[in-house]
Amino acid sequence: MKIRVVKLTFESSRLLRTSDAKKIRGYLGNLFWDNRYVHQHNKDGTLMYRYPCVQYKVIDGSCVLIGFREALKIVKKTFHELKSINIDGQWEEIPAMALEGYEASFGLVKERICYTFLTPWLALNEKNYEKYQRIGSRAHREKLLEDILVGNILSMSKSLGYTVTEPIKAKTFDLREFQIRLKDVPMLGFLGRFSVNFEIPDYWGIGKSVSRGFGTVKKCSS
Numbered sequence: 001m002k003i004r005v006v007k008l009t010f011e012s013s014r015l016l017r018t019s020d021a022k023k024i025r026g027y028l029g030n031l032f033w034d035n036r037y038v039h040q041h042n043k044d045g046t047l048m049y050r051y052p053c054v055q056y057k058v059i060d061g062s063c064v065l066i067g068f069r070e071a072l073k074i075v076k077k078t079f080h081e082l083k084s085i086n087i088d089g090q091w092e093e094i095p096a097m098a099l100e101g102y103e104a105s106f107g108l109v110k111e112r113i114c115y116t117f118l119t120p121w122l123a124l125n126e127k128n129y130e131k132y133q134r135i136g137s138r139a140h141r142e143k144l145l146e147d148i149l150v151g152n153i154l155s156m157s158k159s160l161g162y163t164v165t166e167p168i169k170a171k172t173f174d175l176r177e178f179q180i181r182l183k184d185v186p187m188l189g190f191l192g193r194f195s196v197n198f199e200i201p202d203y204w205g206i207g208k209s210v211s212r213g214f215g216t217v218k219k220c221s222s
Contacts, residue, residue, distance in 0.1 A: 001107045001162050005201060006075045007100045008065040012085060012092035015061040018119060021213030023087050024063055025056040028078065051159035055205055057213035059118055066203050068104075075099075104201035107157075108166055112195040114220035120178050120189025121215040122208035123148045129188065145190070146170045152206040152215075153198055170196040182209060193220060 016024075054071035057064045067075030079099040085092050123145055124132055135141050149170045157164050175192035200206070200217055207215035 001105070001160075002103050003068050003106055003160075003201070004072065005066065005068045005102055005104045006072055007102075007203065008067070008075050008079050008097070009062055009100075010082070010094050010097040011062050012087070012094055014092060016058045016063055017061075018058050018213065020087055021056045021058045021063070021119075024058075024085060025212055027086050028056070028082075051156045052211040055203075055211050055213065055216075057119060057203065057205070057216050059203075059216070064203055105199045106160065106201060107162055107199060108164065108168070109197055109199050112169070112171070112197050113199060114193060114195045115200065115217040116193045116220050117191045117215065118203075118218055119205075119213050119216040120180055120191055121206065122180075122182070122187060122189055123152075124188055125208070132188075142172055142175070145175065146172055146194075149194060149196070149206070153196065153200070156206060166197075168196060168198055170194055182212075182214075189214065 053067065053069045054075060055066045057066070065075050065078065076099065079097060082094060082097070084094055128144065128148060132141060132144055135144060149172065150168045153168055153170075154164060171194060173193040173195070175190045175194075178189045178191060180187055180189045202218045203216055205211075205213070205215040206217060209215075
């Protein structure tokens with residue numbers, strides 16, 4: 001399946017931190033509040049339970065916005081109109097900005113592709129967090145995470161209208177645990193690599209809180 005994607009990258013007058021992604025999302029969500037796909041809320045305020053078509057990330061000190069489908073126009077609008085941004089009440093100038101449009105492949109492939117997590121993957125909800133903690137062996141924990149990874153890809157596929165016709169096979173490598181906070185709630189995130197017989201566009205996220213920049217993946221260079 002081919003999906004048209006736009007990638008907006010910009011710097012601010014200071015080096016951005018990973019935690020700034022949610023603040024940028026909040027600012028731009030208010031700026032473009034009439035577009036519900038920007039902030040993942042329906043008109044009545046309820047959450048949209050679908051794979052977010054606009055995602056906000058901070059990679060290597062720069063902000064990266066990924067947009068597709070309903071978000072294509074809004075990301076392009078941001079590129080043309082955004083001159084500064086307010087983070088924590090502080091206005092930051094935007095000295096450099098770049099917009100790239102391309103067609104990305106999404107779906108099953110014959111050979112496994114290696115990916116690395118650029119930002120922590122939030123794999124565990126409350127239920128499987130308890131299960132993860134109860135499992136003693138490293139091998140069983142890895143198997144649980146691999147099953148969750150497959151589930152994340154299946155959920156993403158369903159949301160995007162892609163039918164998975166063959167089994168998805170995933171393998172994790174060198175996953176490392178990281179304690180993070182999301183909405184002041186402590187959570188467990190993971191960084192590392194995985195391989196899977198599925199093509200995921202670079203800089204897309206998997207798992208929980210994708211729109212806030214978590215779970216961002218990129219194909220391994222080697």
